[in-house]
Amino acid sequence: MAVRLPQQGAPVLKFRAFRRGAAPALAVSVLVMLVASVFSMGATTAAAAAATSAASAAPAAGSLPAVDAATLRELGRLVFHDPSLSGSGRLACSSCHDPAHAYAPAGNLAVQWGGAHLDRQGPRAVPSLRYVLNRTPRWSEEYVANLAERLLEGPEPPAGGFGWDGRFDSLREQAVFPLLSVDEMANASAADVVAKLRQAAYADRFRHAFGAQVFNDTATAFAALLAAIERFELDDPSFHPYTSRYDAYLDGKVELTAQEQRGRQLFDDTRRGNCATCHPDRRGADGSHPLFTDYQFEALGVPRNPEIRANADPAHYDLGLCGPLRTDQSSQDRFCGLFKTPTLRNVATRGALFHNGRFHDLKQALQFYVSRDTDAARWYPAADGRVEQYDDLPRQLRGNVDVTDEPLTRHPGEPPAWTDAQIDDVVAFLKTLTDADARGPGG
Numbered sequence: 001m002a003v004r005l006p007q008q009g010a011p012v013l014k015f016r017a018f019r020r021g022a023a024p025a026l027a028v029s030v031l032v033m034l035v036a037s038v039f040s041m042g043a044t045t046a047a048a049a050a051a052t053s054a055a056s057a058a059p060a061a062g063s064l065p066a067v068d069a070a071t072l073r074e075l076g077r078l079v080f081h082d083p084s085l086s087g088s089g090r091l092a093c094s095s096c097h098d099p100a101h102a103y104a105p106a107g108n109l110a111v112q113w114g115g116a117h118l119d120r121q122g123p124r125a126v127p128s129l130r131y132v133l134n135r136t137p138r139w140s141e142e143y144v145a146n147l148a149e150r151l152l153e154g155p156e157p158p159a160g161g162f163g164w165d166g167r168f169d170s171l172r173e174q175a176v177f178p179l180l181s182v183d184e185m186a187n188a189s190a191a192d193v194v195a196k197l198r199q200a201a202y203a204d205r206f207r208h209a210f211g212a213q214v215f216n217d218t219a220t221a222f223a224a225l226l227a228a229i230e231r232f233e234l235d236d237p238s239f240h241p242y243t244s245r246y247d248a249y250l251d252g253k254v255e256l257t258a259q260e261q262r263g264r265q266l267f268d269d270t271r272r273g274n275c276a277t278c279h280p281d282r283r284g285a286d287g288s289h290p291l292f293t294d295y296q297f298e299a300l301g302v303p304r305n306p307e308i309r310a311n312a313d314p315a316h317y318d319l320g321l322c323g324p325l326r327t328d329q330s331s332q333d334r335f336c337g338l339f340k341t342p343t344l345r346n347v348a349t350r351g352a353l354f355h356n357g358r359f360h361d362l363k364q365a366l367q368f369y370v371s372r373d374t375d376a377a378r379w380y381p382a383a384d385g386r387v388e389q390y391d392d393l394p395r396q397l398r399g400n401v402d403v404t405d406e407p408l409t410r411h412p413g414e415p416p417a418w419t420d421a422q423i424d425d426v427v428a429f430l431k432t433l434t435d436a437d438a439r440g441p442g443g
């Protein structure tokens with residue numbers, strides 16, 4: 001067996017879709033992967049290209065003067081909340097990642113508006129930045145230990161990295177993307193960002209921390225800004241308050257209600273809900289509280305979302321790990337349609353669920369999980385009298401969708417894994433994951 005990620009509770013034996021049919025093709029696919037990593041693929045969008053080149057233009061933090069963590073974190077907070085660093089002048093990181101909403105957006109748009117005139121859609125639903133950032137492992141493909149096992153079982157699913165597709169290795173690299181993306185903060189270049197930073201009310205604090213010359217060199221100033229954002233995101237207590245009722249329950253300070261207890265049991269039951277297999281809910285071996293994600297990638301077959309304008313083009317697909325936003329794994333067909341498992345902390349406060357924001361209501365998202373295959377016509381459109389199941393993937397890639405992990409194993413006409421009342425129980429349990437400051441009045 002491959003080594004499990006830390007912060008998971010008791011090891012669980014998983015039979016994930018990813019393992020299916022991997023054996024004979026594996027030796028070849030390992031080769032393909034090696035080749036692909038040597039010839040890194042060309043970027044397919046202007047934003048990705050700009051972001052990539054700017055990231056390599058930024059010097060490593062090592063070449064910056066040492067600045068103490070508290071100062072750096074405070075600078076990062078100022079930057080994170082500053083809309084003047086955008087092409088529109090109206091969009092800050094915090095516009096999409098609002099601290100009052102667990103660092104996710106208010107409202108229930110599937111994707112947020114951005115761009116120079118705030119009339120362009122961002123690429124995907126905005127994830128909450130709470131809890132996960134300082135515990136996200138680097139993106140990796142884990143292979144089982146020896147060749148015999150490898151041939152029998154196939155590879156473990158890949159895990160880690162930032163973004164729904166894990167394409168960024170560090171928070172510094174990640175921050176370049178929203179700053180330069182034409183669909184988000186829409187700056188033309190790193191120099192453009194630095195010119196704005198230089199005009200900011202707090203620019204002198206950057207000079208004070210990094211030296212009076214910091215703005216003389218774009219690469220240095222840009223690296224300083226990225227380092228500040230990263231330090232804020234990693235260290236600020238507002239990213240990991242642990243004030244949910246579930247945290248208090250784990251610490252023995254409160255009891256769960258009978259309904260919440262039932263919900264938790266259904267969430268854990270490996271033969272039915274099986275949710276905790278991918279969204280772990282137990283303390284780690286080191287006592288750490290669970291984050292409800294294993295950071296692994298899966299294809300769930302979430303229906304296509306017509307709220308995303310790009311989907312009006314039938315040839316457009318967001319395939320997650322295999323592209324088009326991510327460009328280094330595009331030769332890996334078996335990676336197509338896979339997205340990173342999100343945390344479920346604060347999930348009841350989210351207005352858009354899954355990578356494409358297809359669902360806006362938690363109960364409906366759970367109904368989808370348990371009846372995706374028993375009642376496919378409810379979730380997918382029909383064409384020529386045939387239900388187009390897994391319609392957000394091209395036909396030839398629909399075999400990547402997970403049909404081996406409960407509760408995704410059912411067949412048409414079988415009863416769903418949960419009744420409606422049981423879904424209500426699980427929703428009640430998931431509501432215990434809402435942090436104190438994200439609970440509405442009376443919550």
Ligand code: HEC
Nearest residue numbers: 092093096112114122124125126162163164165175178184
């Ligand atoms: C227009 C909305 C928008 C703005 C503005 C924005 N983001 Fe995001 N953010 C997103 C979306 C959408 C994603 C998911 C992107 C993906 O998967 O490709 C994301 C993902 C992230 C992630 C990865 C989270 C994870 O768990 O992997 C981080 C970190 C992040 N953003 C930080 C920032 C920072 C820092 C800024 C400001 C420099 C910023 N964002 C500005 C929409 C936005």
Ligand code: HEC
Nearest residue numbers: 273274275278298302339340341342353354355365369405
């Ligand atoms: C095989 C792994 C796996 C299992 C089992 C699983 N999930 Fe997920 N979950 C994921 C992945 C991967 C995503 C993101 C998929 C996407 O966006 O395409 C996700 C997304 C979600 C979301 C959307 C969260 C958000 O912020 O967008 C919810 C809610 C959710 N899961 C709840 C559950 C529940 C409840 C169960 C048990 C019935 C469950 N999951 C079982 C892997 C899993």
